[in-house]
Amino acid sequence: MPHSDDEEIADLEARRRHDAPRFARGLGSGRPRRPREYRRGRAWLAMALAIAVLVLGAVLAQGLLLAAGLVMAGAAVNLFDPARRRRRAQPPRP
Structure with a gap:
């Protein structure tokens, strides 16, 4: 069974939403905020x-x-x- 790119993208999105929720919300609206460490x-x-x-x-x-x-x-x-x-x-x- 081939591994779908959509699953990988969804996994990356979920991890990003968990690690930096404000950054993920901003990315969704088109105005991302810098991650905290930067x-x-x-x-x-x-x-x-x-x-x-x-x-x-x-x-x-x-x-x-x-x-x-x-x-x-x-x-x-x-x-x-x-x-x-x-x-x-x-x-x-x-």
Whole structure:
């Protein structure tokens, strides 16, 4: 019995609807929303704040502000990783 492409498409659609329901609804209406792992609004905000602190530390010649800006930038870069939530959600291996 040949395997139908319609079954595969329906399976993909069901998985997508389960994984990202807002994205699937938007895709059906013709205006899809980005999946959660690719929305990086908070990451950009954190990076802009870190760069602002870094520049302020350079302008005022304050080493503490420079160091704080570098630490904040390092933390903000971590927010850009799309696999971060998946790694955190997985249970630890025994």
